[in-house]
Amino acid sequence: xxxxxxxxxxxxxxxxxxxxxxxxxxxxxxxxxxxxxxxxxxxxxxxxxxxxxxxxxxxxxxxxxxxxxxxxxxxxxxxxxxxxxxxxxxxxxxxxxxxxxxxxxxxxxxxxxxxxxxxxxxxxxxxxxxxxxxxxxxxxxxxxxxxxxxxxxxxxxxxxxxxxxxxxxxxxxxxxxxxxxxxxxxxxxxxxxxxxxxxxxxxxxxxxxxxxxxxxxxxxxxxxxxxxxxxxxxxxxxxxxxxxxxxxxxxxxxxxxxxxxxxxxxxxx
Numbered sequence: 533x534x535x536x537x538x539x540x541x542x543x544x545x546x547x548x549x550x551x552x553x554x555x556x557x558x559x560x561x562x563x564x565x566x567x568x569x570x571x572x573x574x575x576x577x578x579x580x581x582x583x584x585x586x587x588x589x590x591x592x593x594x595x596x597x598x599x600x601x602x603x604x605x606x607x608x609x610x611x612x613x614x615x616x617x618x619x620x621x622x623x624x625x626x627x628x629x630x631x632x633x634x635x636x637x638x639x640x641x642x643x644x645x646x647x648x649x650x651x652x653x654x655x656x657x658x659x660x661x662x663x664x665x666x667x668x669x670x671x672x673x674x675x676x677x678x679x680x681x682x683x684x685x686x687x688x689x690x691x692x693x694x695x696x697x698x699x700x701x702x703x704x705x706x707x708x709x710x711x712x713x714x715x716x717x718x719x720x721x722x723x724x725x726x727x728x729x730x731x732x733x734x735x736x737x738x739x740x741x742x743x744x745x746x747x748x749x750x751x752x753x754x755x756x757x758x759x760x761x762x763x764x765x766x767x768x769x770x771x772x773x774x775x776x777x778x779x780x781x782x783x784x785x786x787x788x789x790x791x792x793x794x795x796x797x798x799x800x801x
Contacts, residue, residue, distance in 0.1 A: 540556075542556075552664065553576055556664035557664075557765070557766075557769075558665070559663075559665070562761075562765065563706055563709075565761075565765045565768070565775070566706075568776070568777060568778035568780075569764065569768045569775025569776045570774070570775040570776065570778075570783065570784065571781050571783035571784065572775060573768050575783075576769065580786075583782055586625055589614060590626065590682075593608075593615070594629050594633060595668060598633075598636070598646055600650065628735055631737070631739055632682060632734075635738065636680075636731065642743060645731050646668075646669050647669070648670050648677070649669070649672070650668065650669055651666055652670045653665070653666050654717050655717070656716070656721060659759050660763075663717055667718070676727040676728070677718060677729070678730070679707070679711070679728070679729075680730075680731050682733055682734070683701040683733075683734055683735070684734060684735055684736075685734055685740070686740050690703075690704035708751070709754045709758070711728035711730075712750075712754040715728055727745065728745070729743055732744055
């Protein structure tokens, strides 16, 4: 399904807006629709808002620290009550984030991997859809881009239905898919394939860290996977079909209407 080129102009202020998400596909929108198309459509229509996530807020705090001193100070000011206790000091999640920030800043190789232009917005066509990306860090001179990720432990294993295997956090949270899309959209804007990296830092005490690269052969699977699922998502966005419901997420639980009973055997499905 070919979509028309959007006329909506993206900026830092409107990048995450509902209107921007209506005009563009993004990795986060794709990942949400992988789980539940109905929730994705309801959010686009303004009928559903995902519950607040402390982990997401802490992630934004972590990213702001490496965007610029001004961005970090602005984030801390705008989210003061979430970060600071009424009697002084920071909440534990943000104290841990400060420790993670220092872990990265004290490592020369991590900081080398984060050298470049910050929070770069790009758009481009991929598989009949217009996509938007916001790159944490891109280095045009050296031809690489980097995303900052936090995780519980570097070596923790997760079961993945997608891969039918135990995988690392990188695959479990579809960061390979993200790097594939970013790499393709950057290519459409620059004419060059940039090398993707992840700077990973853990929530352990003390935090662990790693700079991760990708074998490009991994991207073939992600390409096929997106091409398999994207048409249904685009039809749901266009209103030509009802988005599938997962019956498990917050949106589905809130809107579920029972029509029959089921045997207890299926509780664990």
